[in-house]
Amino acid sequence: MIDFLAAAIRIATPLIFAALGGILSERAGVFAVGLEGMMLLGAWAAVIGTWGTGSEMAGIAAAAAGGAIAALAIAIVTVRYRADNMVTGLTVNILALGLTTYLMRILSGSNGPVSVHLDPLPMMPVPGLSQIPVVGTLLFSHPPLTYLAVIGCVLLAFVLTRTQAGLLLCATGENPEAVFAAGADPMRIRMLAVIACGGVAGLGGAVISLQQVGTFTDGMTGGRGYLALASLIVGRWNPWGAAAACLVFGAAEAFELRLQSYGIPVSSYIVQMAPYLIALGVLALLGRTGKLPAAIGKPL
């Protein structure tokens, strides 16, 4: 059981990163449909960066940069040129899919995908704390990026509610006119928020490629960006709420992986549907009660 929960946390890690990034973007007033593409470009950049330099730190930095580049495209098209958020986000997702697939193939010089195999990031138990029974296994025996996700939650919750930058960002999503009147530039804030979103979501991609798998495969994010988007809405644009929603999806996937060994007679396809059905169910249940940032999706 403890192992199961610990696995759920590890599986939820990329979702948490993406959801945190998405909160930045949506709180500033831009729908984060492009999370999938940011993660995918991040995952690709992480593998190529690590493979090219031999350093995992460089790979992780490259992932953040890759995600930020995807986000830059979204920021320019939606914020600067005021295009529809949803269609732009989806387009960048497809662009990232095409671009990473293409670049991966030309790197190998043939039509087969290049095979880069890296050792997945190792577990990094926290000395001392990981020895505590139950809690140690559950919380302090994880690979490095999982800790970073938790730190990210703390940091984002603090920044959004306790700093001027965070308050300005939220105000831009609620009432950009007021931000403008207060002497700040809502367009600049939105662009920066979206780019920051890309950086964080790119780290989520690095978790998948560097920490979970150790290589890059075409479209390896497999819809996790959309799940992260659902979880930040379910979590009411609040870092801890979103992280909790991500953990539920993580648990559903961990359950699927263990299904065979439990010997439960349920089709694995139905179990794979579970995260999406849970997301839809919760969204439908919450209905209109949630308060979207008032100016979200509205061009400046």
Added chain:
Amino acid sequence: MNEMQPNTIGTPVRFPFRLRTDGILARILWAIGLSIVCAAGLIALADKNPLVAFSAMLAGAFGSAHQIGVALNKASPYLFAGSGLAICFRAGVINMGSDGQIAFGGIGAMATIMAWPGEPGLAAVIVALLAAAFCGGLWAGLATAIHLGRGVNEVLVTLLLNFVALLFVQLVLSGVLGQTGAGFLQSPLVPRTAWLWRVPLFDFHIGIAVAALGAGLLSFILWKTPFGFAVRVAGRSRLATAYAGFSLAGITWGVMLSAGALAGLAGGTEVLGLHHRLIEGFSSGFGFKAVTVALFGALEPAAVIPAAIFIGLLETGALSMQRQIGVPSALVVVIEAMTMLFILIATVRRS
């Protein structure tokens, strides 16, 4: 700062999706041109000559009657789904669920053929296509019910339902519709008598003709009927829709069910005309192609016809380019997405 839109009629916040229409053809051609320049850069990155690559692409697309037929077969599902999306977008309903609706159309068609008593003939084909449209509409209807009933954003609902539909295809293929002992997930072959008729020489199935008829019909509905007028008003202003007494819910149901039924037909014709069986993941990525052709066609259903054929030719050409000079065909996805971004930039309304 700009148009303030009151949040009306109890719907979730939605801002109409608009395109500028002045000089739209020039704008779209510019967008395609710019993305081809970007593509040339990517080809050069692969150490290949862009001119050689593009001429291989052209030769691949138009080289023979058969190649053109292949392109038309590719264009057929994009046209079905894309013309439906054009109507949805016109009404400001961003339906991203074509993937799932196509998948359900495929299930509907295959299930009908397998359940047909005796030798399936023309009647079976017609019933199967109707079932495909019905199933596609059903899946779109589910999304609409969640969207309107519970106020969940339609983009999110349709995207999440795509994943469910994809897994649902795998589920039925591993069970009732599956071919036992095939080794991988597929249904048994459709009997030859139920295959869609193919045009000789070019060898494309009649799906594209049905799709073009559908697009023409949608264009007529959009411009010549009261419903079409309501759709156009809804896309321009929610407030005007409410003042005019049009039901936004009714419009949303109308456009979603039409788009769903058309996407279902896309799935049905893929199964009966192209693959001749239901296969795992046959609809993956079609939803985005549908969005692409809808935007290339400037949200005018009749203009989606050349847009879909263009994408079909582009993809056939890219496959041949990959075979001949080894430039990965994933390039085509990059070209499509880049063009979309340029179109989005070039056609946005500025206040």
